[in-house]
Amino acid sequence: MEEKLKSVMVIGGGIAGIQASLDLAERGIKVEMIEKNACIGGRMAQLDKTFPTNDCSICILAPKLAECFRHPNITLHTLSEVKSLSGQVGNFNVKILKRARYVKEAQCINCGLCIEKCPMRIDDEFDMRLRKRRAIYIDYVQGVPSIMTIDRENCLFFTKNACRICEKVCEREAIDFDQKDEEINLNVGSIILATGYDIFDPHSIESLGYGRYPNVVTALEFERLICASGPFGGHLKRPSDKYEPKKLAFINCVGSRDIKNNPYCSSCCCMYTTKEAMIAYEHDNKIKTSIFYIDLRAAGKGFREYIQRGENEYAITYIKGKVAKILEDDQKNPLIIYEDINTSHVKQLKFDLVILATSMVPKKDALSLAKILGIEIDDYNFFKANSYQPQKSSKEGVFLCGTCREPMDIPNSVIDASGAAAKAAEVIMRV
Amino acid sequence: MSDDDIRIGVFICHCGTNIGGVLDISELTEYAKTLPNVVYSDANLYTCSEVGLSEIRNNIKDNNLNRVIVASCSPRTHEPLFRSTCQEAGLNPYLFEMVNIRDQDSWVHMKEPKKGTEKAKDLIRMGVYKASLLEPLEKMQVGIIPSAIVIGGGIAGMNSALNLANQGFNVSLIEKESELGGLLRYLNKLYPTNEDASNILETRNLVENHKKIDVYKSAVIEKIEGYVGNYKVVICQNKKTIEIEAGAIIVATGAIPLSPEGYYDYNGKTIISQLELEDILKKNELTANNITMIQCVGCRNEERKYCSNICCMTALKNAILIKEQNPDANVNIIFRDIQTQGVTYEAYYRIAREKGILFIKYVPEKPPVIKKDQIEVYNEFLNQVIGFPFDLVVLSMPLIANKDSEHLAKMLKVPLEENNFFLEAHVKLRPVDFATDGVFVCGSAHWPADISESISQSNAAASRASTILSKEMLEVEGSTAEVNSELCVGCEACIKMCPYSAIYKDEDTDIVVVNKVVCKGCGVCGASCPQNAITIHHFTSDQLIAEIVTYGGGE
Numbered sequence: 001m002e003e004k005l006k007s008v009m010v011i012g013g014g015i016a017g018i019q020a021s022l023d024l025a026e027r028g029i030k031v032e033m034i035e036k037n038a039c040i041g042g043r044m045a046q047l048d049k050t051f052p053t054n055d056c057s058i059c060i061l062a063p064k065l066a067e068c069f070r071h072p073n074i075t076l077h078t079l080s081e082v083k084s085l086s087g088q089v090g091n092f093n094v095k096i097l098k099r100a101r102y103v104k105e106a107q108c109i110n111c112g113l114c115i116e117k118c119p120m121r122i123d124d125e126f127d128m129r130l131r132k133r134r135a136i137y138i139d140y141v142q143g144v145p146s147i148m149t150i151d152r153e154n155c156l157f158f159t160k161n162a163c164r165i166c167e168k169v170c171e172r173e174a175i176d177f178d179q180k181d182e183e184i185n186l187n188v189g190s191i192i193l194a195t196g197y198d199i200f201d202p203h204s205i206e207s208l209g210y211g212r213y214p215n216v217v218t219a220l221e222f223e224r225l226i227c228a229s230g231p232f233g234g235h236l237k238r239p240s241d242k243y244e245p246k247k248l249a250f251i252n253c254v255g256s257r258d259i260k261n262n263p264y265c266s267s268c269c270c271m272y273t274t275k276e277a278m279i280a281y282e283h284d285n286k287i288k289t290s291i292f293y294i295d296l297r298a299a300g301k302g303f304r305e306y307i308q309r310g311e312n313e314y315a316i317t318y319i320k321g322k323v324a325k326i327l328e329d330d331q332k333n334p335l336i337i338y339e340d341i342n343t344s345h346v347k348q349l350k351f352d353l354v355i356l357a358t359s360m361v362p363k364k365d366a367l368s369l370a371k372i373l374g375i376e377i378d379d380y381n382f383f384k385a386n387s388y389q390p391q392k393s394s395k396e397g398v399f400l401c402g403t404c405r406e407p408m409d410i411p412n413s414v415i416d417a418s419g420a421a422a423k424a425a426e427v428i429m430r431v
Numbered sequence: 432m433s434d435d436d437i438r439i440g441v442f443i444c445h446c447g448t449n450i451g452g453v454l455d456i457s458e459l460t461e462y463a464k465t466l467p468n469v470v471y472s473d474a475n476l477y478t479c480s481e482v483g484l485s486e487i488r489n490n491i492k493d494n495n496l497n498r499v500i501v502a503s504c505s506p507r508t509h510e511p512l513f514r515s516t517c518q519e520a521g522l523n524p525y526l527f528e529m530v531n532i533r534d535q536d537s538w539v540h541m542k543e544p545k546k547g548t549e550k551a552k553d554l555i556r557m558g559v560y561k562a563s564l565l566e567p568l569e570k571m572q573v574g575i576i577p578s579a580i581v582i583g584g585g586i587a588g589m590n591s592a593l594n595l596a597n598q599g600f601n602v603s604l605i606e607k608e609s610e611l612g613g614l615l616r617y618l619n620k621l622y623p624t625n626e627d628a629s630n631i632l633e634t635r636n637l638v639e640n641h642k643k644i645d646v647y648k649s650a651v652i653e654k655i656e657g658y659v660g661n662y663k664v665v666i667c668q669n670k671k672t673i674e675i676e677a678g679a680i681i682v683a684t685g686a687i688p689l690s691p692e693g694y695y696d697y698n699g700k701t702i703i704s705q706l707e708l709e710d711i712l713k714k715n716e717l718t719a720n721n722i723t724m725i726q727c728v729g730c731r732n733e734e735r736k737y738c739s740n741i742c743c744m745t746a747l748k749n750a751i752l753i754k755e756q757n758p759d760a761n762v763n764i765i766f767r768d769i770q771t772q773g774v775t776y777e778a779y780y781r782i783a784r785e786k787g788i789l790f791i792k793y794v795p796e797k798p799p800v801i802k803k804d805q806i807e808v809y810n811e812f813l814n815q816v817i818g819f820p821f822d823l824v825v826l827s828m829p830l831i832a833n834k835d836s837e838h839l840a841k842m843l844k845v846p847l848e849e850n851n852f853f854l855e856a857h858v859k860l861r862p863v864d865f866a867t868d869g870v871f872v873c874g875s876a877h878w879p880a881d882i883s884e885s886i887s888q889s890n891a892a893a894s895r896a897s898t899i900l901s902k903e904m905l906e907v908e909g910s911t912a913e914v915n916s917e918l919c920v921g922c923e924a925c926i927k928m929c930p931y932s933a934i935y936k937d938e939d940t941d942i943v944v945v946n947k948v949v950c951k952g953c954g955v956c957g958a959s960c961p962q963n964a965i966t967i968h969h970f971t972s973d974q975l976i977a978e979i980v981t982y983g984g985g986e
Binding site for chain 1: 740768
C-alpha cells in the first residue's frame with residue numbers, strides 16, 4: 001500500500017506505550033519502542049487488580065505484552081534511553097543508548113538455573129523492595145522479553161571481579177560479560193512519549209511515620225502484599241509480625257492536594273483505595289476498612305456505583321477529613337489521629353495496617369528528557385499538553401500520552417495512547 | 432482420513448523449572464508414545480524457543496506428522512506461535528492442539544508432583560484423542576472498504592472525522608441537526624484556559640471544507656447492515672434516501688443536559704440552569720450580584736446514581752468568569768464532592784477559592800432549600816443551617832443519554848449500560864471499542880465528557896478505526912459456528928445468546944444463519960441450542976466427547 005512510510009518512536013513500555021505501539025503497528029506503521037527497564041509492562045504489571053471490574057491486572061496485560069513482542073511492525077529496544085534528538089517533524093534523528101544486558105537475547109530461554117545459583121540478594125524494585133532478587137534476574141515472572149538481565153551495579157563479577165557462576169551453569173551459553181553499551185541512531189517521523197510516573201516518597205511527611213512504623217505502607221506496596229505473585233503469595237500479612245490484619249485504614253491524598261508537596265490531585269487514588277479495600281475483603285471478609293478522604297472523586301463510568309458497593313458490601317467506611325498524625329502503640333499498631341468533622345473533636349483510631357495513597361509524581365528524569373527533546377513542562381515537571389488537543393506537546397511531531405502529562409487512570413491512559421497514535425499517524429501520512 | 436493415516440507428534444515442554452521442576456517429564460514423554468496414533472514424542476526445555484520450534488518443523492517433515500500437540504503453558508499466549516510454526520512446515524494450523532500442563536497443572540499442584548504427573552497424563556491423553564478428530568480449517572479473507580462513517584457532528588464526531596481524513600481515509604459525517612457543532616455551539620468559554628468556545632467551533636470549517644469528508648446534515652439513519660470492513664448505512668436526507676458504505680463506524684452522538692423543569696422551583700428567571708447561565712454570560716447580560724450554584728441536581732440520587740463528570744468544572748468556570756467581571760459579586764457553590772481530577776483542573780479549583788468563591792458542602796439527606804429571599808443549606812462542618820440572600824440560583828444539571836441511543840444501539844447491535852450510555856468492549860483496556868468489530872464510540876455518547884476529554888476520545892476512536900481501514904483484507908477466525916439447517920427449528924435461543932450479534936434469522940427459510948466473518952467461535956450458541964443443531968468447528972461434539980470418554984477410561 002503506502003510505501004516507505006516513516007516510523008514512529010514510542011518512548012516508554014507501560015500500558016500507554018504498549019497501546020500506542022500496537023495501534024500504530026496494526027495501522028501498518030513501523031514502531032521503534034524504547035523501554036528503560038529490562039522488560040515492558042510498566043506500573044500496570046505491578047498492580048494486583050484493576051477497578052472498577054476488579055480484573056486481575058497482569059492477566060489482561062500479559063496478552064498485550066506478548067502481542068507487542070511478536071508484532072512484525074514493532075522493534076523493541078529494552079534497557080534503552082534517549083540521549084539526543086535532532087531534526088524536525090517528519091525527520092527526527094534520535095540517538096539511543098542501549099545498556100548491555102550481559103545476556104544474549106537470542107540464547108536465553110528463561111530457564112531460571114542462573115537465578116538459583118546467583119549468590120547475591122538485592123532489594124527487588126518490582127516488588128517494592130518487599131523481597132530480594134538476585135543480581136541476574138527477570139523483572140517479574142511474566143516479563144517480556146522473557147529473558148534474564150545482569151544488574152552490573154550488584155553483580156560480583158562487576159563489583160569484585162569474582163563469581164561468574166551464572167556463566168558456568170547456563171547450558172545455553174547465554175551469559176556474555178563482554179557485552180558493551182551500544183549507541184543506536186534511529187530516524188523517525190514522529191515521537192510519542194509514554195514515560196509514566198513515579199511514586200511520591202512519603203518519608204518527607206514525618207507525621208505519617210512511613211519508614212519508622214513497619215505497618216504503615218504505600219498503596220503500591222499493598223498491591224504487591226496482596227498479589228498472588230507478590231512476596232506473601234497472595235496472603236495479606238502485615239510487615240511487622242506477619243499477622244493477618246483485620247482493621248485497615250487508607251489515607252487518600254498523601255502528597256497530593258497538599259501545597260507543601262504536590263498541590264494537584266492524583267486522579268485515581270479515591271478509586272484504587274476502594275479497590276484495594278474490596279480485594280482485602282475478598283481475601284478475608286472479617287476485614288473492616290476506613291478510608292480517610294478530602295473529596296471522593298469518582299466521576300468515571302460506574303465509579304460512583306463502585307464506591308457505593310464498597311460501602312454496602314465490603315465493610316468500607318468513608319471518613320471525610322485529613323489525617324493529622326499517625327502514632328504507634330507497643331504492638332506496632334498504627335494509631336490515626338484525625339479531626340471528626342461532625343463533632344469537631346480530635347479523635348484517635350487504632351488499626352492493624354495503614355495504607356498511604358501516595359500521589360503520582362513525574363519521573364525523576366522527566367526534566368532532563370524534556371530538555372533533550374526540547375518540549376515544555378508544567379510547574380511540576382509533567383510534560384505540558386495542549387489544552388484542547390491533549391496529546392500534543394509544545395513541539396510539532398512530538399505527542400504525549402498517559403501519566404507523563406498528568407496523573408490519570410488506566411482507561412484514560414489507553415484512550416490517550418490511541419489518541420497519540422492517531423495524531424502521530426496523521427503526521428506520518430502527511431509527510 | 433482413516434485412523435491409520437493419523438500421525439501425531441507430542442512435544443512436551445519443561446518450561447524451565449515451571450513444569451519440569453514439578454512433573455516427571457520423561458515419564459510423560461514415554462507415556463505419550465503409548466497412546467493411539469502417536470508416532471513421535473519428545474521433550475524440550477523450552478518448546479517456544481527457536482530450538483523447540485525448529486524441532487516441531489523438522490519432525491513434521493521427517494516423520495510425516497499430520498497432527499501436532501504441544502503440552503506446555505496456555506493457548507492464550509502461545510497457540511498463535513505454535514500454529515504458525517505448523518503452517519510454516521506445511522501443516523494446516525488447525526491440526527495443532529495445545530495441552531495446558533502448566534497453568535492448570537504444575538502451577539496448581541506444585542506440592543503434589545506425583546498427582547500432577549498423573550493429571551498431565553490424563554490431559555495429554557485427552558489431547559491425543561481430540562487431535563485424532565481434528566479437521567483442517569481455512570481462515571476466510573474479507574475485503575475492507577477503506578472509508579469511515581461518523582455518526583454525530585459534535586466536537587467528538589468532527590474531530591474523529593478530521594483525523595481520519597487527514598490520515599487519507601474518506602469519511603461520511605452524519606448529523607441529525609441542520610448544522611454541525613453539537614453542544615459546543617451553546618457554550619461561552621471553555622475551561623481550563625477560558626478560551627472562547629467559538630475558536631474550537633471553527634473545527635466546523637475545517638470539516639466542511641475537507642475534500643475527504645462528506646457532511647450529511649439534517650440526516651436520519653434508517654438502517655445499518657453489514658459487518659466489520661463492510662457496513663452499509665441507509666440515511667434519509669431531505670426526503671432522499673442515500674446509501675453509504677464504510678469499513679468502520681464511529682458513534683459520536685453525544686448526550687443532552689437534563690431539563691431543569693421541576694427541580695428547585697426552576698423558573699428560568701431567578702432560578703436557572705448552568706447552560707442558561709452560559710448563554711447569559713455569552714451575551715454579557717448578567718446583572719445578578721448574589722449568585723448561588725447548586726451541584727448534583729437530578730443526579731447522584733436514587734433515580735440517577737451517577738456523577739455527571741463535567742458539572743463541577745463548568746460551575747467553577749462560570750463562577751470564575753462572574754468574579755472576573757465583577758469582583759464584588761457574591762458567588763457560592765453548594766456541592767457534594769468537587770470533581771477536579773488532575774493537575775490543571777485542581778489548579779482551577781484553587782483559583783476559584785482564591786477569587787473568593789465560597790464552597791459549601793451539603794449532604795443528600797439535607798439538600799439546600801430555596802426560600803423567598805434566601806437559600807438555606809445545612810452544613811455538617813458547622814453543624815448548622817446557613818442562609819444566603821440570592822438574586823440568582825444556578826442549577827447544575829447532569830448530562831443524560833440521548834433519547835435515540837436505544838434505537839441506534841439496536842441498529843448497530845451494540846449494548847448500552849444502565850443509564851443508556853453506550854457500553855464499550857472492556858472498560859479498562861478497550862475504552863472506545865465495542866465488542867462488535869469495526870464499531871467505535873467516543874465523547875458523551877459513552878459517558879459525560881468535556882471538550883478536551885471528547886477530543887482525546889475522538890482521536891482514540893479514529894486510531895482504532897484506522898487499524899481496520901488501513902488493511903486491504905481482514906483475516907477472520909477459521910474456528911466458527913455452523914448451523915445444521917435440517918435440525919434447526921428457528922427458536923432463536925442462539926441469537927439471544929450471541930455476544931457478537933453474529934447470528935441472524937433467514938426470513939425466507941425461518942432458520943438461523945451464522946455470519947462467519949463476525950463469529951468468533953466462542954461456542955455460546957452451540958451450548959444453548961436445544962436441537963444440537965450448531966457445530967463449533969475445532970470444538971465439535973465428537974472432539975469434546977472423545978476427550979471426556981477417554982478421561983473416564985472409555986475408548
